Amino acid sequence: MKAGILIFCSFPTKSGTYIFCEASDPNRPDIRNYQKLYLIDEQGKVISEDVSHILGSIKCEPTTPKVELPKNYNAMVMKVKKQFAQEVKHRQAERDYSSNLTQGQRYILRELRTLFNFTEDESQKTLINLLVPVFRNHLPQAISRELNALRRNGTTGEDLFTYLVQIYNQHDLHKLRDHQKSELKYQPIPMIICSEGLV
Numbered sequence: 667m668k669a670g671i672l673i674f675c676s677f678p679t680k681s682g683t684y685i686f687c688e689a690s691d692p693n694r695p696d697i698r699n700y701q702k703l704y705l706i707d708e709q710g711k712v713i714s715e716d717v718s719h720i721l722g723s724i725k726c727e728p729t730t731p732k733v734e735l736p737k738n739y740n741a742m743v744m745k746v747k748k749q750f751a752q753e754v755k756h757r758q759a760e761r762d763y764s765s766n767l768t769q770g771q772r773y774i775l776r777e778l779r780t781l782f783n784f785t786e787d788e789s790q791k792t793l794i795n796l797l798v799p800v801f802r803n804h805l806p807q808a809i810s811r812e813l814n815a816l817r818r819n820g821t822t823g824e825d826l827f828t829y830l831v832q833i834y835n836q837h838d839l840h841k842l843r844d845h846q847k848s849e850l851k852y853q854p855i856p857m858i859i860c861s862e863g864l865v
Contacts, residue, residue, distance in 0.1 A: 682707050684724045685743055685861040687750040689854035700757065700854060702750060710742040712749075724862055735863060743861050751856040758854060767802065770813030774801055777826050790827070797830055800839050809837055 683706050690699035705714040705723055714720055767775075775798060782794045801813070812833055816826060833839070 681864055682713060682723075683739070683742055683861060683863050684720055685746045686859045687747060687856060688859050689750070689754040689856045691853050691855060693853075700754060701859075702753075704746050704750075706742060706746060710738075710745055712746075723864065739863060743858060747856060747858055754854050754856050766804065768805075768810050768813065770810055770815075770817050771801055771805070773817040774813055774826065774830060777822050778830070781823060781827060793831065794827070797834060800834065801830070806837070809833060809839075 685704045685706070686701070687704065688699050688701045691697065703715065703717055703720045704712055705720045707713050714723075778794050778798055778801075782791055785791060785794075805813075812829075816829055821829060
């Protein structure tokens with residue numbers, strides 16, 4: 667994990683705090699990190715998230731004198747980190763939900779949720795929990811066509827469940843489930859790369 671850097675410089679005409687946040691997963695270097703800059707005022711309110719504005723605000727000379735950090739500095743920085751973490755969580759949820767699902771996939775997943783909520787059969791609930799992550803995955807065209815046909819025909823409830831179990835077995839989708847297990851899921855970790863106080 668990267669260590670945060672705290673700098674506090676004296677500026678003649680600027681005030682506030684600059685914070686550079688990043689969310690990344692050290693286990694998934696193949697996925698681009700999410701980074702964001704914040705400029706907040708002395709009360710902790712966000713003034714700007716514009717990169718060019720913020721970079722212009724924190725520009726200084728090597729001879730710019732340093733001053734002590736204010737007492738509430740860490741609290742303000744951690745407040746921004748919490749805000750950034752919420753944004754990362756929201757972005758990740760959107761990404762997971764909208765991972766290129768087809769209309770057929772959205773339909774059958776919605777219907778499976780409905781069936782899960784209404785059935786009292788625990789074995790059926792277990793099977794639904796097995797089917798949902800598999801049908802959320804990227805599927806071959808042949809299976810996508812079958813799911814779209816189920817949507818067009820308005821197949822629901824037990825009939826839909828029976829068809830999906832057949833599709834699962836006919837296309838050996840247990841292999842897809844096993845492949846899913848072997849993949850590392852992207853878990854971004856929000857962190858502060860550096861921060862700087864401007865007075």
